[in-house]
Amino acid sequence: xxxxxxxxxxxxxxxxxHAYGSPDALDLRDIDKPVPAADEVLIKVHAAGLNAxxxxxxxxxxxxxxxxxxxxxxxxxxxxxxxxxxxxxxxVGEKVTGVRVGDAVYAECPGALAAYVRAAERxxxxxxxxxxxxxxxxxxxxxxxxxxxxxxxxxxxxxxxxLINGASSGVGTFAVQIAASLxxxxxxxxxxxxxxxxxxxxxxxxxxxxxxxxxxxxxRYDVIxxxxxNHPVSALRRTLSPTGTxxxxxxxxxxxxxxxxxxxxxxxxxxxxxxxxxxxxxxEDRADLxxxxxxxxxxxxxxxxxxxxxxxxxxEAIRQIDGGHTTGKIVVSLLPxx
Numbered sequence: 001x002x003x004x005x006x007x008x009x010x011x012x013x014x015x016x017x018h019a020y021g022s023p024d025a026l027d028l029r030d031i032d033k034p035v036p037a038a039d040e041v042l043i044k045v046h047a048a049g050l051n052a053x054x055x056x057x058x059x060x061x062x063x064x065x066x067x068x069x070x071x072x073x074x075x076x077x078x079x080x081x082x083x084x085x086x087x088x089x090x091x092v093g094e095k096v097t098g099v100r101v102g103d104a105v106y107a108e109c110p111g112a113l114a115a116y117v118r119a120a121e122r123x124x125x126x127x128x129x130x131x132x133x134x135x136x137x138x139x140x141x142x143x144x145x146x147x148x149x150x151x152x153x154x155x156x157x158x159x160x161x162x163l164i165n166g167a168s169s170g171v172g173t174f175a176v177q178i179a180a181s182l183x184x185x186x187x188x189x190x191x192x193x194x195x196x197x198x199x200x201x202x203x204x205x206x207x208x209x210x211x212x213x214x215x216x217x218x219x220r221y222d223v224i225x226x227x228x229x230n231h232p233v234s235a236l237r238r239t240l241s242p243t244g245t246x247x248x249x250x251x252x253x254x255x256x257x258x259x260x261x262x263x264x265x266x267x268x269x270x271x272x273x274x275x276x277x278x279x280x281x282x283x284e285d286r287a288d289l290x291x292x293x294x295x296x297x298x299x300x301x302x303x304x305x306x307x308x309x310x311x312x313x314x315x316e317a318i319r320q321i322d323g324g325h326t327t328g329k330i331v332v333s334l335l336p337x338x
Contacts, residue, residue, distance in 0.1 A: 014114035020060030047137035049084035082112030086136035108140035125289035138303035145282035146174035158183030166227030168194035304328030
């Protein structure tokens with residue numbers, strides 16, 4: 001019989017979000033330990049990966065993101081930040097059959113910055129055996145976005161010329177490696193200080209955005225994966241081949257709808273041009289975590305981690321993400337210091 005959680009509430013530490021704004025709107029406090037539903041798994045968190053989306057949710061900007069935190073004026077009571085987690089299965093619901101207590105797993109699920117988190121079984125995957133918990137926690141959200149953006153929306157094929165704008169970011173460092181694994185010729189756009197890094201993980205050519213505007217260089221690409229949104233769609237189209245694909249996953253646009261205007265422009269133009277303009281938002285998918293396991297275990301993908309913070313410094317880790325311009329991933333570890 002699988003071990004199941006009791007209904008007795010126990011306290012646990014968590015990073016609690018009590019107002020929209022800066023990281024000052026967060027506290028590390030005790031809240032009730034979650035109890036998994038029948039089809040859920042309770043994970044003892046060993047590490048949590050942070051993502052740009054955590055900063056958007058922290059600030060509640062654009063406003064359209066606020067329902068994810070449970071409220072338009074303020075987050076719901078005891079809302080916990082974080083969506084990428086790695087750890088050991090502590091308990092399982094009565095309908096769970098594919099996951100056992102003690103399994104090392106990772107998942108994308110809300111509330112990752114806590115001692116325990118519950119996740120739907122359909123979103124939980126076994127961790128790659130070659131990775132530490134900190135490395136594994138870097139993969140959900142960021143690597144999934146890179147895989148879906150390039151393989152599914154970009155439909156990258158061997159030999160194609162692929163440009164990744166924002167190549168040294170959390171998603172970008174995975175995107176460089178995944179594009180290379182798909183057989184593409186990869187051009188990475190990032191700051192000059194990260195040129196050697198992105199070159200070491202698979203970029204064939206690096207453009208320093210502080211010295212050169214790739215949209216004015218006269219080169220054409222089969223696929224552009226835009227993770228920054230710092231160029232208008234018209235400029236990006238000028239840099240695409242006549243039948244190329246532009247995958248848009250970011251951009252400004254105001255407090256209410258964020259990149260929605262940019263997305264709307266691309267959708268309006270797309271039916272009238274030969275180029276494919278494809279707005280993109282990643283989705284949770286266990287099958288893609290399993291696909292990423294294969295890439296990790298083959299050596300094609302390795303998480304790039306800028307810094308691992310202990311749990312008692314989680315607020316500082318969030319400040320790092322909120323400040324932008326991170327290189328690779330920021331991870332919070334809940335494991336005891338060696």
